[in-house]
Amino acid sequence: MQTSLPLVVDRSGSLPLHLQLAEQFRAAVLDGRLQAGHRLPSTRDLAKQLSVARAVAQAAYDQLQAEGWIEGRTGAGTFVTDVAPLRPAERRRTASAPEPERELLTLRPGIPYIDPTPDPGWRRAWREVSTQSPPRGYDDAAGLPALRTALAEHVGRVRGIACAPENILITDGTVHGLRLLLTVTQRPGDRIAIEDPGYLNAVVAARDHGLRIVDVPVDRDGLRVAELPDDLAAVYVTPSHQYPLGGRLPVARRNELIRWARRTNALLIEDDYDSEFRFDVAPLPALAQLDLDRVVHLGTLSKTLSPALRLGWLVAAAPTVDRLAAFRADSGDWPGWPMQAALLAMLRDGYLDQAIRKHRRRYADRRTQACAALAPYGRVVGQEAGLHITLLLPNHLDDRTLATQARAAGLDLAPLSDYRRTTPGPPGLVIGYATPTTPDLHKALTILTTLLAHPQPPLDGLTHQTAGRPTASD
Secondary structure (H helix, E strand, O other): OEOOOOOOOOOOOOOOHHHHHHHHHHHHHHOOOOOOOOEEOOHHHHHHHHOOOHHHHHHHHHHHHHHOOEEEEOOOEEEEOOOOOOOOOOOOOOOOOOOOOOOOEEOOOOOOOOOOOOOHHHHHHHHHHHOOOOOOOOOOOOOOHHHHHHHHHHHHHHHOOOOOHHHEEEEOOHHHHHHHHHHHHOOOOOEEEEEEOOOHHHHHHHHHOOOEEEEEEEEOOEEOHHHOOOOOOEEEEOOOOOOOOOOOOOHHHHHHHHHHHHHHOOEEEEEOOOOOOEOOOOOOOOHHHOOOOOEEEEEEOOOOOOHHHOOEEEEOOHHHHHHHHHHHHHHOOOOOHHHHHHHHHHHHHOHHHHHHHHHHHHHHHHHHHHHHHHHHHOEEEOOOEOOEEEEEOOOOOOHHHHHHHHHHOOEEOEEHHHHOOOOOOOOEEEEEOOOOOHHHHHHHHHHHHHHHHOOOOOHHHOOOOOOOOOOOOO
16 A cells, blocks of 8 residues: 655755655554554655655665665565554643752861862963863873872872872772772772771772771771771771861871881772861971872862862872773773863863962851851861861760751751761761851851850650761762
């Protein structure tokens, strides 16, 4: 049975005539007007019907046949193939659009202040990138060679790590570097020690890799090295500014940790997340400067420039870097060229150093403001460095209840209990003072101190818990 269809062509349209015809035939099949086995008119008849050149009709049929909608049978004609028509997708309708959540003030830690107006150094770096052609092929899996050279000089100068370009691997940030390192150097079932309370994304990364986590308590000086068992494969540690309590690992404990790692053959993973910002003394030398064969150092731009840049670095022994680069060459998982080229320009121009000095002055003033406002309501710790302080609260208060009440008042807070896993400790709030504008910081502290001055009873009978749930944060 030959089928005729009401076909039209629009000579003023932007779509070529043969594609217009092909589209109309497809629509007829999909809505059931054309079914499997229906015979189509010859190209001559179709061209005559539409007053177009036969070549137009032939091109339409060629397109449909290439896509499998029709087939030609020698001596019989052109027929629709057995293509089951699709039912049109149905849009789900909601009763009413949800109201957008109001924008909250935030005192959450881990995010630096971002100036809404880019400064000249930032613009210069990106102008330099825009004048360059991208690499012809895939770039080096360990990172741009020139950037690795510049970073080796940078971490040697500001972090005291004597290293060469072959000790540097460019990463997408701290967590990316940690996950890559665990994938290549650890086996599922290995035991890894993580500070408790500690960085929850490190906990998630270790669990995702199938590692068994050993919670190690911390005190005012950071990780309690004496608590480490001897059967660990690795230790994740934040020695320059323990996250989140802020202790700095003193030289005696650093030496003790290195001796322990050499004796047990364990890997030490140093997260150096915000060491650039010290307000009492110069930044402390990195743990990796004591033994680069035993320590892997993780650095990041997330706290100095922006977490949205997704760029950092890993410093390790050259054989470790080679293993990581070989794995990435197979997986194709490494940072893009434009951001690497921009960071290289920032290092050569001195912009990164300038940005750190500028932010250090800003954060020192904000730290002073936050400490003065919160000191009457608990014990402030970790104020010597970083982008946050921790307010330890009286035991009768519930930090999660306070966070819930603060959110209802328009303020987002991080309760210390969320960073605890199995080690008991007092309630508290981890206060990030870097992110807000100066007026917003004042507003946020006013909301918080009002709540602290007039604490409400726990909601729904909640009471303080000494162990938190390890969920991703910051």
